[in-house]
Amino acid sequence: MAIKSYIARRSKPVKGSAENIRVSDYMTRNLITFRPDQPVLEVMNTLIKHKISGGPVVNEKGELVGIISEGDCMKQISESRYYNQPMDNITVEKHMATDVETIDGDLNVFDAAQRFINSKRRRFPILEDGKLVGQISQKDVLKAALQLKGRSW
Numbered sequence: 001m002a003i004k005s006y007i008a009r010r011s012k013p014v015k016g017s018a019e020n021i022r023v024s025d026y027m028t029r030n031l032i033t034f035r036p037d038q039p040v041l042e043v044m045n046t047l048i049k050h051k052i053s054g055g056p057v058v059n060e061k062g063e064l065v066g067i068i069s070e071g072d073c074m075k076q077i078s079e080s081r082y083y084n085q086p087m088d089n090i091t092v093e094k095h096m097a098t099d100v101e102t103i104d105g106d107l108n109v110f111d112a113a114q115r116f117i118n119s120k121r122r123r124f125p126i127l128e129d130g131k132l133v134g135q136i137s138q139k140d141v142l143k144a145a146l147q148l149k150g151r152s153w
Helices: 040-050 070-083 109-119 138-147
Strands: 054-058 064-069 123-128 131-137
Touching: 040 054, 040 070, 054 070, 054 131, 064 070, 064 123, 109 123, 109 138, 131 138
Parallel strands: none
Antiparallel strands: 054 064, 123 131
């Protein structure tokens, strides 16, 4: 016996509908980035000054090479204190995360929310042609949901 599906074909998403809300509509484009050769102390000052929890690390070509976070900085503080070593010469590239998950700017923002839930990440960089063009955070997804409040999603 064959099972048939009677689910109708989905119509194309309507502009402004929840189905058509893309990551690129809510991502941050004006990013604070860091360099691999930048001192960790400088990164810590920047994180505090701009009230952010981390940021992408890019090379001179604008290519994403890692992410540095408050947690990465705190690990360095702990290690420096434990080994009684100064932090003056410690650079980002020694402490950044290099296993970076990216997300497609064309992805639906609610599919991105599911990626956040499954990965436990706080932010996803967005690349175009190998270059960093933006970043979406969990907070950006919340903003999208609030903007759609009252509409069916």
